[in-house]
Amino acid sequence: MTDGSLGTCILKFLPFQSFIHNDFWHKYVDIKIDIDRLNETGRTILGTIALRKNKVPMVEVTCSSLNTKYEDDSVLGFRCKGILLNHNTLETFKNCDKKAVLKMEAIKLYSDLLKQESIQSSSDLVKFCLLSFAFRQFLTYLVITSPALAEQGIKCIRITGGTASELQFSEMRIYLPKHVSNVNSLSSWVGWESDENGKYLPRLTSLNNSMSPKRLAENAINLNLKLMKWRLVPSINLTGISRTKCLLLGAGTLGCNVARSLLAWGITHISIVDCGHISLSNPIRQSLYRFEDTLNGGKPKASTVAERLLEINPSAKITGINLKIPMPGHPVGQGNEVNETREILTKLINLIQQHDVIYLLTDSRESRWLPTMLGRFYNKIVMNAALGFDSYLVMRHGFQRNNIMEAEGDTNLSSTVIGGFHKINCCDLGCYFCNDIVAPGNSMKDRTLDQQCTVTRPGVSSMASALAVELMISIIQHGDAPAYYRTPKSDPYAQQQEPEGLLGIIPHSIRGNISTLQSMVTATVRYANCVACSSLVLERYATSGQNFIINILNGSESLEAIAGLHKLISSIDEVNNMKDTLDFGSDFSDDS
Numbered sequence: 001m002t003d004g005s006l007g008t009c010i011l012k013f014l015p016f017q018s019f020i021h022n023d024f025w026h027k028y029v030d031i032k033i034d035i036d037r038l039n040e041t042g043r044t045i046l047g048t049i050a051l052r053k054n055k056v057p058m059v060e061v062t063c064s065s066l067n068t069k070y071e072d073d074s075v076l077g078f079r080c081k082g083i084l085l086n087h088n089t090l091e092t093f094k095n096c097d098k099k100a101v102l103k104m105e106a107i108k109l110y111s112d113l114l115k116q117e118s119i120q121s122s123s124d125l126v127k128f129c130l131l132s133f134a135f136r137q138f139l140t141y142l143v144i145t146s147p148a149l150a151e152q153g154i155k156c157i158r159i160t161g162g163t164a165s166e167l168q169f170s171e172m173r174i175y176l177p178k179h180v181s182n183v184n185s186l187s188s189w190v191g192w193e194s195d196e197n198g199k200y201l202p203r204l205t206s207l208n209n210s211m212s213p214k215r216l217a218e219n220a221i222n223l224n225l226k227l228m229k230w231r232l233v234p235s236i237n238l239t240g241i242s243r244t245k246c247l248l249l250g251a252g253t254l255g256c257n258v259a260r261s262l263l264a265w266g267i268t269h270i271s272i273v274d275c276g277h278i279s280l281s282n283p284i285r286q287s288l289y290r291f292e293d294t295l296n297g298g299k300p301k302a303s304t305v306a307e308r309l310l311e312i313n314p315s316a317k318i319t320g321i322n323l324k325i326p327m328p329g330h331p332v333g334q335g336n337e338v339n340e341t342r343e344i345l346t347k348l349i350n351l352i353q354q355h356d357v358i359y360l361l362t363d364s365r366e367s368r369w370l371p372t373m374l375g376r377f378y379n380k381i382v383m384n385a386a387l388g389f390d391s392y393l394v395m396r397h398g399f400q401r402n403n404i405m406e407a408e409g410d411t412n413l414s415s416t417v418i419g420g421f422h423k424i425n426c427c428d429l430g431c432y433f434c435n436d437i438v439a440p441g442n443s444m445k446d447r448t449l450d451q452q453c454t455v456t457r458p459g460v461s462s463m464a465s466a467l468a469v470e471l472m473i474s475i476i477q478h479g480d481a482p483a484y485y486r487t488p489k490s491d492p493y494a495q496q497q498e499p500e501g502l503l504g505i506i507p508h509s510i511r512g513n514i515s516t517l518q519s520m521v522t523a524t525v526r527y528a529n530c531v532a533c534s535s536l537v538l539e540r541y542a543t544s545g546q547n548f549i550i551n552i553l554n555g556s557e558s559l560e561a562i563a564g565l566h567k568l569i570s571s572i573d574e575v576n577n578m579k580d581t582l583d584f585g586s587d588f589s590d591d592s
Helices: 022-036 090-095 098-113 213-231 238-242 253-264 301-312 336-354 366-377 458-478 535-544 546-554 559-563 565-581
Strands: 017-020 043-050 058-061 078-087 127-135 138-149 159-162 167-169 189-192 203-206 245-249 269-274 317-322 357-360 381-387 391-396 421-424 483-486 509-513 518-522
Touching: 017 022, 022 078, 022 127, 022 213, 058 078, 078 090, 090 127, 098 127, 098 189, 213 238, 238 458, 245 253, 245 336, 253 269, 253 301, 253 381, 253 458, 269 301, 269 336, 301 317, 336 366, 336 546, 357 366, 366 381, 366 535, 381 458, 391 458, 458 509, 535 546, 535 559, 559 565
Parallel strands: 017 058, 078 127, 245 269, 245 357, 269 317, 357 381
Antiparallel strands: 043 058, 043 078, 127 138, 138 189, 138 203, 159 167, 381 391, 391 509, 421 483, 509 518
């Protein structure tokens, strides 16, 4: 074949058509958020070109195009290689030099054509580029399908046959114009795919119509957390947070607010325990209830909270359990009542064993005793939130290191020692009852209505609930992080700062007061004679099990005696009696 015979045989560029399946974009949305994030360097993808008789060849891109190895046999044709160039902002997508992108991809193709290994592989002979901008469920993109020279031409390429996976080529020679010595100097490249009107404009695609509402909700719910991980806290352990199982004891004002915050952090396994029904006074303060829930005697609180949470996140695993927590000072009697109480205890113990975090959100002191004791015995994270009129207490109970708290790039705070502070290891932290020397009893007895109800300023619950959840998130991130309290003598000018974790300090307890707009961070050591978490009480439960609990409920055994508090109380009484018998009259007599 001579140059003269080629004068009228220039191979014209025939553009491909493209078809981008929606499942490709669905999969890329997850890859973009979880892996690529803000990376704009490009991602290698694969496509399939089907040669259709009397029709323009089409490049098809599916979800398998993002795999390292293309395994989708539903689209017949031969494989080709491509690149996805996704922009993070619409402005960079609009302003990028489309001609420069086309030229860059064309030169890459030309360079590959000069390689022997490329000639032997059909997937290296046809390439494409996908230029896109993705925003949530909306995408806009342009496609380059096999760039080629516009005027100079590629001459005499003849396809003699093909199979489903490979093109077969006859003897082939590629002629470039003789005056071209540097391919980088060529500028007349074509390859952008035009729209149905023949214009080179981006296409807009919406994924909303091809995604179920449930899937759309999942993506939207997790978006805030994943964006948080991109730049603000890259090492946050979202996986550990999402798989945490939380048990909420109490579905009142605190319970509703805590549940909402847990959903916002991506926690989807939540169980709610409560025995009450929704009354007319509840919806105004308890955010998950409505007026219609109060009719006909009121719906059960626990199951109603579960329904409301599932309305917010349909993919969550939410369970409401109607269960009354046995309490000291509230005898259960004998016979059938004891059997019923044992069934309740079995359910409660199983729930605590099945969950990672236990929230104490009930409205009385005695209702927190049994979960506190069981949480310590089964080594669970116990979070406590309690309200006063204008004050609140949020605290974590001590525990041994738990297997759910291995964080990505976790900062180990357990060995941190800093001047001006005293460190208390997590296992040595006190519980809700460690500062008391009196066992819990019936707090409803001989109380007026205002004393029986939790009367509190409306904003207090929201503050306490938010802090309880945020403190738990830090614990999951850092595991058995110690707590610190300031020692003024070693740092009289308070120049040292408490060690911080990924999201800030991880205190033992937070006591706040909205009347003074102040909060106090404190830490206390586990009390050796505590009625809930001391070794003496835990050993008694380990030995006698439910019988021990039944005896405490009925008053046949004394928590003060088991914990050793009766000796302390007796010594205090002796001191008081001594004070009453002493006569200080002579010390203050008037000698005149």
